[in-house]
Each structure stands twice: as structure tokens, then as C-alpha cells.
Amino acid sequence: MKIAFHGAARTVTGSKHLLTLKNGNKYLLDCGMFQGMGKETNAMNRSFGFDATSVTALILSHAHIDHCGLIPKLVADGFKGKIYCTPATKELAAVLMEDSAGIQENDIKYENKRRAQEGLPYLKPLYTTEQALEAAEYFVPVEYDKWFTVDENIEVLYTDAGHIIGSAAVHLKIKEDRKITRLTFSGDVGRYRDVILKSPAEFEQADYILLESTYGNSLHNNALATPDQILEWIEKACIQKKGKLIMAAFSVGRTQEILFALNQLELEGRLPDVPYFVDSPLSVKATEIVKHYPSYFNSTIQKILQSDNDPFGFKGLKFVKSVDESKMLNFRNGPLVIISASGMAEAGRVKHHISNNIESSRNTILMTGYCEPNSLGAKLQDGRKEVNIFGVLHEVNAEIGSIRSMSAHGDYDDLCQFLACQDAKQVKKLFLVHGEYNVQLDFKERLMKKGFEVEVPEMHSEVVLS
Numbered sequence: 001m002k003i004a005f006h007g008a009a010r011t012v013t014g015s016k017h018l019l020t021l022k023n024g025n026k027y028l029l030d031c032g033m034f035q036g037m038g039k040e041t042n043a044m045n046r047s048f049g050f051d052a053t054s055v056t057a058l059i060l061s062h063a064h065i066d067h068c069g070l071i072p073k074l075v076a077d078g079f080k081g082k083i084y085c086t087p088a089t090k091e092l093a094a095v096l097m098e099d100s101a102g103i104q105e106n107d108i109k110y111e112n113k114r115r116a117q118e119g120l121p122y123l124k125p126l127y128t129t130e131q132a133l134e135a136a137e138y139f140v141p142v143e144y145d146k147w148f149t150v151d152e153n154i155e156v157l158y159t160d161a162g163h164i165i166g167s168a169a170v171h172l173k174i175k176e177d178r179k180i181t182r183l184t185f186s187g188d189v190g191r192y193r194d195v196i197l198k199s200p201a202e203f204e205q206a207d208y209i210l211l212e213s214t215y216g217n218s219l220h221n222n223a224l225a226t227p228d229q230i231l232e233w234i235e236k237a238c239i240q241k242k243g244k245l246i247m248a249a250f251s252v253g254r255t256q257e258i259l260f261a262l263n264q265l266e267l268e269g270r271l272p273d274v275p276y277f278v279d280s281p282l283s284v285k286a287t288e289i290v291k292h293y294p295s296y297f298n299s300t301i302q303k304i305l306q307s308d309n310d311p312f313g314f315k316g317l318k319f320v321k322s323v324d325e326s327k328m329l330n331f332r333n334g335p336l337v338i339i340s341a342s343g344m345a346e347a348g349r350v351k352h353h354i355s356n357n358i359e360s361s362r363n364t365i366l367m368t369g370y371c372e373p374n375s376l377g378a379k380l381q382d383g384r385k386e387v388n389i390f391g392v393l394h395e396v397n398a399e400i401g402s403i404r405s406m407s408a409h410g411d412y413d414d415l416c417q418f419l420a421c422q423d424a425k426q427v428k429k430l431f432l433v434h435g436e437y438n439v440q441l442d443f444k445e446r447l448m449k450k451g452f453e454v455e456v457p458e459m460h461s462e463v464v465l466s
């Protein structure tokens with residue numbers, strides 16, 4: 001059997017790993033969209049590196065767009081198999097894919113207006129809303145901790161990865177040449193002290209492991225609690241400067257963590273009395289879906305739910321749904337807080353809010369998670385004095401901040417703890433995926449000292465699994 005790495009190889013986005021058996025059957029682990037890769041992003045998303053019609057089945061780890069975002073294109077290009085995932089992932093992926101299609105369609109309209117003026121041919125989105133809705137029909141929900149059969153060659157088990165609601169590590173029993181090979185794909189590994197979710201689960205011994213490495217050379221700063229960090233920024237931006245605090249946050253996971261922190265501040269009587277807006281229809285839908293799965297919450301949240309039936313709501317919070325309501329926020333003077341997607345500020349309503357507010361020194365833009373190096377969020381964090389947004393060059397006068405410890409990805413301690421249930425001598429090869437190359441090289445050294453044989457595959461490379 002062979003495995004090919006068609007995404008998240010020496011980069012953090014576009015997760016796609018294709019397992020091919022001797023009989024020709026192909027099983028795809030994730031089908032994610034590349035994000036924040038600069039001018040190369042579009043071309044990378046338009047070519048899978050394999051034939052979509054040849055894929056037997058898709059096994060999805062979780063619903064983040066860099067893991068599920070190209071599923072509609074896969075289906076549009078001829079994939080006819082089943083897409084396996086957890087129930088929460090099925091719900092979340094459906095709304096994320098539809099939202100992604102809507103963003104693409106709107107962006108293409110804007111881009112085609114410019115191209116028409118320049119006499120250039122029109123562009124098409126990667127996929128349409130209709131195609132996203134069609135792709136959602138292929139999903140088959142499967143619960144955690146129950147082995148299920150894909151076909152006579154493959155059995156799969158999902159265990160909780162603790163990354164977002166419904167996220168899973170994928171464990172495969174592969175039958176070939178009268179023997180069984182066990183392969184584990186970590187998906188994205190969460191944190192062992194997550195404020196909302198359960199810790200990543202232990203898993204059976206594997207022969208091969210694909211392990212994410214986003215923070216493979218970093219330790220998160222846990223010295224200051226998330227509510228305290230957010231409070232500092234609100235007081236600085238809204239109380240002292242009387243301006244707007246614009247928080248770029250991923251719709252799934254990060255937005256709910258922020259809302260939970262703000263709710264905590266209210267319960268403690270420390271929440272500043274300013275308006276709070278969640279300006280992302282996707283974030284609204286995602287928050288409602290998260291509330292559907294309280295059994296996935298950790299014991300701390302379970303106790304809180306006994307006295308607070310909505311840990312993501314508080315006084316002064318408003319959910320913005322319509323485009324007109326979103327635009328009206330640009331005409332409001334501070335102080336106020338806007339929480340909006342996307343987390344890397346590459347698309348969505350937050351990009352418009354940044355464009356409209358970045359040139360005023362009264363305002364503050366706060367990044368709350370990982371940003372791909374070429375993304376707008378990363379450029380702001382790097383201290384750029386000017387940035388191009390929607391084709392317009394803007395001076396960066398607003399204060400730029402970040403809360404680096406707010407991440408749904410585990411650091412190297414978390415990742416090593418995830419591997420603690422494994423006998424390194426029995427693991428034939430550990431492949432590092434979903435990480436920047438320099439980070440992966442550092443993490444490789446750490447893992448080799450623990451006895452693992454480690455490889456960092458290149459994009460579109462293929463490896464034979466003995």
C-alpha cells in the first residue's frame with residue numbers, strides 16, 4: 001500500500017492524504033482547502049493531484065475548512081463514494097461548505113467586475129452553493145469509539161481529538177496480503193486543558209502515524225487565563241481609547257471560546273458595559289450547533305450548565321445576521337467589540353471591518369489564533385505599515401494585537417502527550433503533516449529522541465508502507 005500527501009505537507013492548510021491499496025482502491029483522509037498561500041492559493045485549490053473519480057471513500061477528521069473545504073469540488077469533479085465523519089462534523093461541515101461557496105461567489109462577482117473593465121475573461125468559483133448542498137448529501141455520520149466497516153479492506157474508529165466539536169483522530173485497520181496494518185491519522189489535536197472540550201482520547205497501538213505539527217516547537221502561555229487577556233484588550237481598546245475592538249476569530253471553536261470567556265467575565269461581574277457583536281452568520285449557526293452537543297463538553301462545563309443554561313450568552317451580546325446590519329457597524333463610533341470571521345482575516349466580514357477601521361489609531365485589531373504566514377492576519381501581526389485589502393492600500397494606524405495562547409491546536413507538550421499511549425519501537429514510521437517546515441524539523445528532533453522514526457513528506461510525495 002502507498003500513501004500520498006496532497007495537502008498540509010510542509011504547510012498548515014489543505015489537508016489531503018490519499019491511501020492506495022494494491023487492489024487499486026483509494027481512501028482519502030480529509031479534503032481541505034488551502035488558505036492564505038498568497039497568489040498560489042487559487043491554483044493549489046483547483047488541482048487535487050489525483051483523480052476525484054478514483055477515490056473509493058473519504059474519511060473526514062473534522063469540519064474546519066482546511067480539512068473539509070474542497071469536498072464540494074471533489075463531488076463536482078466526479079467523486080461518488082461515501083464521506084464518513086462524526087455527527088457534529090456532519091452538521092458543521094454542511095454550514096461551513098455552504099458559507100465557503102457563498103464567499104467565493106461574492107468574491108468572484110467583485111473580481112469579475114474588475115476583469116470586465118480590463119477586458120479579461122471571467123473567473124468561476126471553485127464550487128457553487130448548489131454544489132456545496134449536493135456534497136452534504138454524501139455524508140455518513142458515525143459515533144466515537146465504535147469500529148465501522150468501510151469495505152472488506154478497511155475498518156475505521158473515531159476517537160475524540162479535543163480540537164473542536166466533533167473533531168476526531170482517525171484509526172484504520174487495513175487488510176492486505178492476509179495481514180492487518182494499523183494507521184492513525186491525528187487530524188488536529190486539541191489541548192489537554194481546553195476550557196470547553198474533553199481532552200484528546202488515548203488510542204490503540206499503531207504501525208504508522210500521521211501527526212499534525214502546527215505548534216510542534218511552541219509552548220502555549222497558560223500563565224494568564226483567556227478571560228483576563230480578553231478583558232485587558234477590551235479595557236485598553238474600548239474603555240481607555242474609546243474605540244472599536246475588532247476580534248478576528250474562526251467561526252467554529254474560537255468564537256465559542258471567546259463567548260464563553262466573556263460570559264465568565266459577566267458572571268464574575270467584570271465584563272465592561274459596552275456593546276458586543278458577533279458579526280458572522282456562520283458563527284451564529286456554528287454556536288447553535290455546538291450547543292446541540294453538550295455531551296462533548298468537559299466536566300467543568302457540565303457543572304456550569306447546571307446553573308447557566310447558555311455558557312455562550314451574556315448581557316449586551318447581539319448576533320448580526322444581515323449584510324445591512326453588518327455595514328451599519330461601520331457608522332457606529334466606539335466603544336464596541338466586534339467578533340467576526342475569518343480567523344486569518346483572509347475572507348468574510350472581518351476583512352471588511354478591518355478595511356474600514358484600520359486607518360484610525362483609536363481602533364484595535366486583535367488576532368486570536370494561528371495565521372498562515374501569507375495571510376492578512378499574519379501581515380498585520382508582523383508589523384506591516386501598509387496592507388492591501390480588496391485592492392486598496394491602507395495605512396496601518398490601528399493597534400494590532402494577538403492572543404497567541406488562544407489556540408485549539410495542542411503545543412508540543414500536548415502532541416507528545418497524545419503520543420504517550422504509543423510504544424515508539426512498534427511505530428514503523430511517524431509522518432509529520434499540517435505544519436510549517438521549520439517547525440516540523442524542530443519537532444522531528446524532539447520525537448526522534450523519544451524513539452520515533454520520523455519523516456516530513458513533501459507536497460504530492462508518495463511513500464510505500466511496508
